[in-house]
Amino acid sequence: MPRVQVQDLVVEFPGVRALDRVSLEFQPGVVHGIIGENGAGKSTLMRVLAGLQFPTSGFVIIEGCPVALRSVRDSISQGISMIHQELNLVDELTVAENIFLGKEIGRFGLLDKAEICALAEKSLARVGAQISAKTLVGRLSIAQKQLVEIAKALSDDASLLIMDEPTAVLTEHETADLFALIRQLRESGVGVLYISHRLNEVEAICDTVTVMRDGRVVGTFERGALSPAEMAAQMVGRPLGDLFPAKIESPRKKMVLKVESLCGDPMPLDASIELCEGEIVGFAGLVGSGRTEFAETLVGLRKKLRGKVGLFGSETKLQSVRASSSAGLAYVSEDRKGAGLILPLSVIQNVTLPNLDAYAHPFLDAKLERKAAERWMQSLSIKAARPESAVMFLSGGNQQKVSIAKWLERKPKILILDEPTRGVDIGAKREIYDLIFKLALEGMACIVISSEMTELVGLCHRVYVFREGRIVGSLADDAITEQAIMTLAAGVAAA
Amino acid sequence: MKKWVEFFERYGVLIAFVLLFVISAAIRPDVVLKPENLKNLVNQNVSVGIIAIGMTLVIITGGIDLSVGSMLALSSALSLLALRKAVGDHGSEAAASLIAFLVCVGSAAAMGAFNGLMVAYARIVPFIATLVGLVGFRSLCSGIAQGGEIRSASDTVFPALGNGGLPVPFLHIDGGGPLVITYGMLLFVGCAFAAGFVLNWTKLGRHLIATGANERAAVYSAVPTKRVKFIAYALMGVFTGLAAFAQVTRMNSVASGTMGQYYELDAIAAVVIGGTSLSGGKGRIWATVAGVLMLGLISNILTINSDKISVYYQGAVKGGIILAAVLLQRSRSE
Numbered sequence: 001m002p003r004v005q006v007q008d009l010v011v012e013f014p015g016v017r018a019l020d021r022v023s024l025e026f027q028p029g030v031v032h033g034i035i036g037e038n039g040a041g042k043s044t045l046m047r048v049l050a051g052l053q054f055p056t057s058g059f060v061i062i063e064g065c066p067v068a069l070r071s072v073r074d075s076i077s078q079g080i081s082m083i084h085q086e087l088n089l090v091d092e093l094t095v096a097e098n099i100f101l102g103k104e105i106g107r108f109g110l111l112d113k114a115e116i117c118a119l120a121e122k123s124l125a126r127v128g129a130q131i132s133a134k135t136l137v138g139r140l141s142i143a144q145k146q147l148v149e150i151a152k153a154l155s156d157d158a159s160l161l162i163m164d165e166p167t168a169v170l171t172e173h174e175t176a177d178l179f180a181l182i183r184q185l186r187e188s189g190v191g192v193l194y195i196s197h198r199l200n201e202v203e204a205i206c207d208t209v210t211v212m213r214d215g216r217v218v219g220t221f222e223r224g225a226l227s228p229a230e231m232a233a234q235m236v237g238r239p240l241g242d243l244f245p246a247k248i249e250s251p252r253k254k255m256v257l258k259v260e261s262l263c264g265d266p267m268p269l270d271a272s273i274e275l276c277e278g279e280i281v282g283f284a285g286l287v288g289s290g291r292t293e294f295a296e297t298l299v300g301l302r303k304k305l306r307g308k309v310g311l312f313g314s315e316t317k318l319q320s321v322r323a324s325s326s327a328g329l330a331y332v333s334e335d336r337k338g339a340g341l342i343l344p345l346s347v348i349q350n351v352t353l354p355n356l357d358a359y360a361h362p363f364l365d366a367k368l369e370r371k372a373a374e375r376w377m378q379s380l381s382i383k384a385a386r387p388e389s390a391v392m393f394l395s396g397g398n399q400q401k402v403s404i405a406k407w408l409e410r411k412p413k414i415l416i417l418d419e420p421t422r423g424v425d426i427g428a429k430r431e432i433y434d435l436i437f438k439l440a441l442e443g444m445a446c447i448v449i450s451s452e453m454t455e456l457v458g459l460c461h462r463v464y465v466f467r468e469g470r471i472v473g474s475l476a477d478d479a480i481t482e483q484a485i486m487t488l489a490a491g492v493a494a495a
Numbered sequence: 496m497k498k499w500v501e502f503f504e505r506y507g508v509l510i511a512f513v514l515l516f517v518i519s520a521a522i523r524p525d526v527v528l529k530p531e532n533l534k535n536l537v538n539q540n541v542s543v544g545i546i547a548i549g550m551t552l553v554i555i556t557g558g559i560d561l562s563v564g565s566m567l568a569l570s571s572a573l574s575l576l577a578l579r580k581a582v583g584d585h586g587s588e589a590a591a592s593l594i595a596f597l598v599c600v601g602s603a604a605a606m607g608a609f610n611g612l613m614v615a616y617a618r619i620v621p622f623i624a625t626l627v628g629l630v631g632f633r634s635l636c637s638g639i640a641q642g643g644e645i646r647s648a649s650d651t652v653f654p655a656l657g658n659g660g661l662p663v664p665f666l667h668i669d670g671g672g673p674l675v676i677t678y679g680m681l682l683f684v685g686c687a688f689a690a691g692f693v694l695n696w697t698k699l700g701r702h703l704i705a706t707g708a709n710e711r712a713a714v715y716s717a718v719p720t721k722r723v724k725f726i727a728y729a730l731m732g733v734f735t736g737l738a739a740f741a742q743v744t745r746m747n748s749v750a751s752g753t754m755g756q757y758y759e760l761d762a763i764a765a766v767v768i769g770g771t772s773l774s775g776g777k778g779r780i781w782a783t784v785a786g787v788l789m790l791g792l793i794s795n796i797l798t799i800n801s802d803k804i805s806v807y808y809q810g811a812v813k814g815g816i817i818l819a820a821v822l823l824q825r826s827r828s829e
Contacts, residue, residue: 301715320719321715321717322719325717333715338709338711338712339709339711339715341709342705342708342713343709344708344777345704345705345708349701349704352701353701353705353713353716354716354718360697360698364695364696364697364698364700364701406716
């Protein structure tokens with residue numbers, strides 16, 4: 001009997017079914033890879049197992065018994081630990097203190113530091129880390145921190161380790177070390193759930209691979225059954241015609257934006273792009289490849305270290321969002337809840353925020369503001385109870401439309417959309433795609449940053465591919481295929 | 496049912512204030528309902544009230560200003576020094592008073608701007624940045640006065656401004672003179688309306704709210720958050736200057752060590768009782784005014800009944816009220 005099983009897991013968010021009757025088994029001593037596009041449901045599955053997300057229905061079964069994982073603590077006590085992508089360690093504490101955080105050893109409220117240190121050294125030795133338990137975590141490299149996280153999980157007697165993109169932050173050499181450790185853990189009977197976009201690595205390390213798509217399991221395959229190219233095909237496997245409107249050729253006549261060797265801190269590195277009126281250009285690349293950093297540097301949210309920005313034929317500096325938005329550039333953030341919208345404020349207040357001057361004569365005209373919000377709610381079919389409703393009560397798709405509307409309100413000539421369909425249901429996705437096409441047809445130049453390759457293939461006239469802060473290639477028209485993008489983005493030879 | 500919850504949520508402070516007032520009036524109608532007592536209730540809280548209005552704006556941005564009590568004392572002291580010099584130079588008390596007013600508000604505005612620079616541009620946490628002023632401004636004030644008192648040089652204009660006002664027809668005080676609504680009270684009302692207007696009907700007001708609700712999103716929406724925060728603290732200075740002038744004209748002297756002491760705490764308490772969230776992003780001026788009156792009413796009741804409860808327990812009662820207000824708001828938001 002497998003130690004950990006999930007059965008008919010369903011997780012629903014407003015408007016989205018993130019997991020749709022997922023059933024899987026995780027065997028001890030097996031490295032189980034999970035792959036899929038962004039939004040396929042991988043991270044939701046992990047969150048359920050880690051106790052961060054309670055399922056709408058379905059079960060997590062451990063040793064044959066259904067368990068309720070309502071907190072990280074619950075999961076850890078059941079032997080499931082997660083190594084997060086953004087490592088969850090306290091920089092100001094020592095390695096030993098971090099490993100025993102929340103389960104300090106001692107009596108009468110006093111810490112037994114010697115005991116903690118000794119036990120920590122033992123866990124560190126298990127992962128082969130050459131670190132003193134007394135070192136402050138803040139002084140460690142990212143790879144070392146990751147080892148500490150794994151040591152921490154092992155000290156919790158984890159029998160299933162969930163690793164979310166563990167190599168995203170590692171060098172090649174460090175990756176090899178990590179793989180050696182994973183193999184060693186496998187020998188000792190620990191199960192590993194390995195989530196990654198890097199298909200070559202998945203092929204190298206995983207014994208079993210499960211492909212997910214749209215919240216469902218497409219299939220589970222034994223090692224060697226799929227090549228990386230076949231994995232990619234399984235991940236996508238959706239006819240594009242249903243989801244995307246028919247492409248319209250871009251005239252590519254009038255260049256509106258020309259960026260030369262833009263450098264930011266720490267990214268992008270020497271990135272150059274061109275953009276024409278009515279053109280839809282995609283930015284592809286893995287998470288952390290510098291796509292968002294490029295956009296944020298361009299519009300003045302981050303400091304420009306070097307590079308030239310030519311806007312409508314004349315060179316500009318664009319040192320603040322204020323400057324770039326006045327110049328006709330708008331950036332819709334990928335972080336809708338943290339940066340794109342102010343959740344407790346109303347639809348009206350969100351829509352008019354970047355453009356308040358238009359409503360201040362010199363005092364704010366509440367009627368005019370309300371009319372603007374109503375107009376956008378109608379033209380983008382934003383479903384909200386009232387224009388006065390706080391945007392936090394809207395579904396993901398409707399929130400996204402508000403975050404686009406607030407910038408369309410400024411009538412930009414260049415619109416940058418960062419992950420415009422993340423956390424958005426299929427129906428709203430199509431509406432957003434239609435909107436992008438309509439805007440382009442009206443002459444607006446659009447940049448679409450996306451981790452969903454289908455989206456880039458279905459929408460864009462041209463695609464720039466980012467890797468490690470640089471633009472490593474560009475594709476146009478029929479040359480834009482998922483395979484071509486993935487090859488450039490991951491830096492591997494085509495399979 | 497839900498309507499009631501909503502109603503209570505909106506007007507909780509007012510309901511509590513009215514309730515408390517009715518109860519106290521029922522117990523001692525002879526004292527509480529006397530026009531003179533009602534006037535004192537407001538008049539004694541003019542300075543804290545004006546400060547609390549400014550504090551509401553600062554707290555809406557997610558900040559706090561601990562320096563206001565010391566700022567009030569220092570700007571009052573500077574104002575009296577200017578007055579003495581001006582009276583000595585020109586002899587005209589009216590002109591000198593105008594100069595004193597300008598020095599009072601100007602110096603406080605400058606101190607507020609200093610706080611704003613520290614918070615917005617030097618990026619020091621508001622609590623610490625304004626703690627600097629709390630300690631520093633007080634010390635400067637005591638230093639100027641050599642630890643003692645600065646006396647006014649105005650025998651007519653200051654008292655007239657501080658205690659005079661618009662007489663209310665038909666109402667008289669115990670001594671027989673007419674009951675007046677003081678200029679300070681009018682200033683308080685004026686400040687409340689001005690701040691409420693700024694908050695609800697201007698770009699700046701919307702920017703204050705946006706900055707406090709989610710600073711990052713505000714930055715991404717082209718809101719100049721640094722400037723907005725700077726302006727909030729500078730405005731706090733202006734309000735403190737006005738409060739200082741109301742107080743210094745009423746007292747006609749500055750006790751360097753104690754003037755304005757703990758005003759920052761009373762003002763913050765009033766804002767909190769009014770339901771403004773200390774994490775920023777929302778707040779209402781009228782609710783702060785109600786919070787000020789609520790605190791004033793509690794002092795008033797306790798003072799009236801000082802034969803039964805010692806005045807020394809006022810702080811404990813106030814503390815209890817603040818705690819109750821915060822707990823009530825939390826249970827509402829959950």
